Amino acid sequence: MRVRKEKDGRGWLFRFFSANWSEVAWARIGASGPAVEVAFPSDWSEHKMGWVRLGFGLGKLSFAFPWPWGATDDGQCCGHTYGFVFCENALHLHWGKQRGKRGDPFTVIDIPWQNWRFIRQSWYGPDGQEIETLWETSDREVKRAQWEWRREFEKSLEKTRFEIEDFDGQRIGVSTNIEEREWRFGTGLFSWLSLFRKHRIRRALAIEFDKEVGTQKGSWKGGLIGTSIEMLPGELHEAALRRYCEQEHRDKGGRYRIKLIGAA
Numbered sequence: 001m002r003v004r005k006e007k008d009g010r011g012w013l014f015r016f017f018s019a020n021w022s023e024v025a026w027a028r029i030g031a032s033g034p035a036v037e038v039a040f041p042s043d044w045s046e047h048k049m050g051w052v053r054l055g056f057g058l059g060k061l062s063f064a065f066p067w068p069w070g071a072t073d074d075g076q077c078c079g080h081t082y083g084f085v086f087c088e089n090a091l092h093l094h095w096g097k098q099r100g101k102r103g104d105p106f107t108v109i110d111i112p113w114q115n116w117r118f119i120r121q122s123w124y125g126p127d128g129q130e131i132e133t134l135w136e137t138s139d140r141e142v143k144r145a146q147w148e149w150r151r152e153f154e155k156s157l158e159k160t161r162f163e164i165e166d167f168d169g170q171r172i173g174v175s176t177n178i179e180e181r182e183w184r185f186g187t188g189l190f191s192w193l194s195l196f197r198k199h200r201i202r203r204a205l206a207i208e209f210d211k212e213v214g215t216q217k218g219s220w221k222g223g224l225i226g227t228s229i230e231m232l233p234g235e236l237h238e239a240a241l242r243r244y245c246e247q248e249h250r251d252k253g254g255r256y257r258i259k260l261i262g263a264a
Contacts, residue, residue, distance in 0.1 A: 011059075022047050025063040032060050033086025037094065040080045044073035055085060074099040089114040112190040116183040116200060123153075124178040124203075126160050128236055159208075160237040161264035164245060166213050167256035173210035173264055176237045178203065179228075204228045205240040215253030224251065238263070 001024075002017040011030020018024050035055030041048050050067035053060065071079045074097075081094040089111050096105030122133040134150065137143055159175035166172055183200040186193030208226045217223030231240045238260075245260040 022049075023064070024049075025061075027062075028060045030059060032057065035060065035083070035085035035087075037081060037083030037085055039078065039082075040067055041070045042073035042077070042079040043070040044077055045070060045079070050079075053083075053085070071097055076100055086111075110187060112187040113193060115187050116185055117187045117191065119182040119184055119199075122180045122182075123157065124180065125158065126237060128178070131157075162238070162241055163261040163264045164209075164213075165259040165261055166217075167215065167258060170211075171261065172213060174241065175208045175210075176241055177206050178231070178237065179206055180204070203231045205231050205235075205237065205244075207241065207244065213258060214249065214251045215256050216251050219253075221252060224249075 002019075002021070004015045004017070006013045006015065010032070011028055014027045014029075015023060016025040016027075032055050034057060035053055037051075037053040039051045039053065041050060047064075048066070048068050048070055049064040051062055051064050053062040073079075076098045078098060080097045082096070083094055085092050091109040091111065093107050093109070094105065098104050098106060118136050120133055120135050123131045125131050132153065134146060137146070157177055159177050162174040162176065164172055164174050180201060180203040182202075184191070184194035185197040185200075206226070206228045209224065212218065212223030212225055214223040229240060229244050232243075235243075242260050245258050247257075249256055249258065
């Protein structure tokens, strides 16, 4: 038996291997949701082993067992799975084989007293003044009309223009606009929980480049053409974009920096 110890953002992971380096068990120490799952292999699996996964809140334990049969993979890299796991404030249920199709034996049930509900999206002008706000609704007809309205509105939205210098000296135009989104705690019958918890509001600067930026521009992968950054209190377009430009950026080709020239 061989043991390998690893650490990541979720805690310590201990992996156990047989003499031929086939993984037979693992244990994770770190916060996690309750879980009880049994997963069987597909014909894609290199080792025909089934797995039992158990979650205890403060850690997880998983161990393999021999299972020589394998279901047709269907491109899902897994066989039949049965059980449940709490993950990302939701209960995930499995009761069969995933085939990547509608009606697969899998569902996700949100936990209403642990989730946030979306309330609105707002747009702000060059001086931080509110231009428009779109409120969330459960009415399907209204949502469809909102989708059409949003498409037309964003086409006509006035952007603030800047010019940047890419890492290779190329000057590129940039368009920015400010958007804000709001969420409140609790969903459904538990919406009243928002009375006791501060609303979650994220104001972001949407950034669109006229041309590709970064070390991979012109390649099959392509460079960066747009992104968004969270804004700090009191910031407007130029201050937020300058802060973004002063950071070191990274893509598949390596690290690079860009420079803000000024308003265009």
